[in-house]
Amino acid sequence: MPSRGIRDKVAVVGMGCTRFGEHWNASADDLMLEAALAACTSAGMAADAVDAHWLSTLASGSSGLMLSRALRLPYRPVTRVENYCAGGSDALRNACYAVASGAYDTALAVGVEKLKDSGTSGLAAAEVPGDGTRPDLTAPAAFSLVAQAYGERYRPPSGALREALDRIAWKNHANGALNPRAHFRRAVPLDTIRAAPRVAGELGLFDCSGVSDGAAAALVVRAEDAYRYTDKPLFVKALALAAGPAAGPADPGYDFTSFPEVRHSAADAYRQAGISDPRTELALAEVHDCFTITELVLMEDLGFAEPGTAWRSVLAGEFDRDGVLPVNTDGGLKAFGHPIGASGLRMLFECWLQLRGETPEGAALTGNTAHRKLALTHNLGGGPGECLSFVSIVGSEPSE
Known part of the structure; x- marks a missing residue:
């Protein structure tokens, strides 16, 4: 059964995005912080005031501790999600559903990847063992x-x-x-x-x-609260x-x-x-x-x-x-x-x-x-x- 949807129940009120490219002098934490703080600042909110967080990364970190450590979060829920190249979008989806459900008033979705330091020219991720029938193709x-x-x-x-x-x-x-x-x-x-x-x-x-380093973030709230944070929200x-x-x-x-x-x-x-x-x-x-x-x-x-x-x-x-x-x-x-x-x-x-x-x-x-x-x-x-x-x-x- 297709989703019933959450049309106009949630709004994006703040966003941040780093420059994408070769960040040899910046860590994944640096990029993640830049994007997350920009998203919160654009909505006039302190990063440690957000109710819940979702973090997307394929291979640049593990667990929600990556974000909570960098943001010095005061014991807030942080969930790491990974869904191949759609991980950032899935972090947004989870954050939106959490707010739409009424569980939280505010949620932050953050996506980050540091690929240039991996020493490889593609996705820096281990191959999952299989039964040998999957084509071995780049x-x-x-x-x-x-x-x-x-x-x-x-x-x-x-x-x-x-x-x-x-x-x-x-x-x-x-x-x-x-x-x-x-x-x-x-x-x-x-x-x-x-x-x-x-x-x-x-x-x-x-x-x-291209193979790049970078991060982006989105702050979401209930639609009825959107204009408290910005005069130009985007409604999901x-x-x-x-x-x-x-x-x-x-x-x-x-x-x-x-x-x-x-x-x-x-x-x-x-x-x-x-x-x-x-x-x-x-x-x-x-x-x-x-x-x-x-x-x-x-x-x-x-x-x-x-x-x-x-x-x-x-x-x-x-x-x-x-x-x-x-x-x-x-x-x-x-x-x-x-x-x-x-x-x-x-x-x-x-x-x-x-x-x-x-x-x-x-x-x-x-x-x-x-x-x-x-x-x-x-x-x-x-x-x-x-x-x-x-x-x-x-x-x-x-x-x-």
Whole structure:
């Protein structure tokens, strides 16, 4: 049974986000403190006055003691959550449900990851023992199968899919160049993207998101209390998490051209929020572009384009800052960076800035969506055929 939802019962009243990138001179605690204190300060609240906390990190710490020690909390509940790349979003989900239930008046969700010091170029996490049937693939290799399968199923004109993937990278780097908190703050010419070496299959260097350090945090309260903390709260409209049966790699019927978990979580979120046409109702969407092909397929799974047509929408500029529906206006995982435990909350931070009119100069929405009041975030955890998906929808106004 889908969630009944907590539409307009909870509001985000404070947010903080560090710069993402290579923080050789800062620890995970430093980053976590910066984001958490910024979120509380923006709402006029002392960090030690928050009732309960949820902390997301994949591999940079263990237990709630990581946060309570850093914040010197006076015996408050702190829960560490981990759900692959959707951990930050799940920390938010738990904090929101705790407040909506009436158990707490205020809750703080914090996400942090320190990846650059790990000595590896990917996720710094131990492999879980299995039965030997799981494919032994790197993340780029696994997602490269999506690009190959998509091309074989939908048959775009020769070179069109490659051109669409290049344009997604170009768009997200252009957006990241406007963002002072982004890891990669340089626009990249299409010719440079096209000439980049291949990493796996059709995926090249600029098709892959970066490995970053960073943290982000959100303070949530009951909706009726929101205006005590800020004159521009964001009201939570939907929180939807779907974990699939993880049978894709062994299922002959799975064709690697879609993420069923995304379709389920999106349908649940739209139902909770009362959205019938996301293309015309959302101001922006922050989605999990771990690879350019992921963003392209997500445009279809989230209902922004019909199956087999997203490549055409990308080339038409429909997901640009001034397009039909702007996607990843802060640069996305591709340019903003991807410190695993923080990424979901970073996406919410961009929605916070855009809907409140507080973006850096030149980074605001410029098209026909600027007047809309709703925004979406999407996280994907895992890989093709065996993942979980989170979708949130927030709005700058309560429902009538």
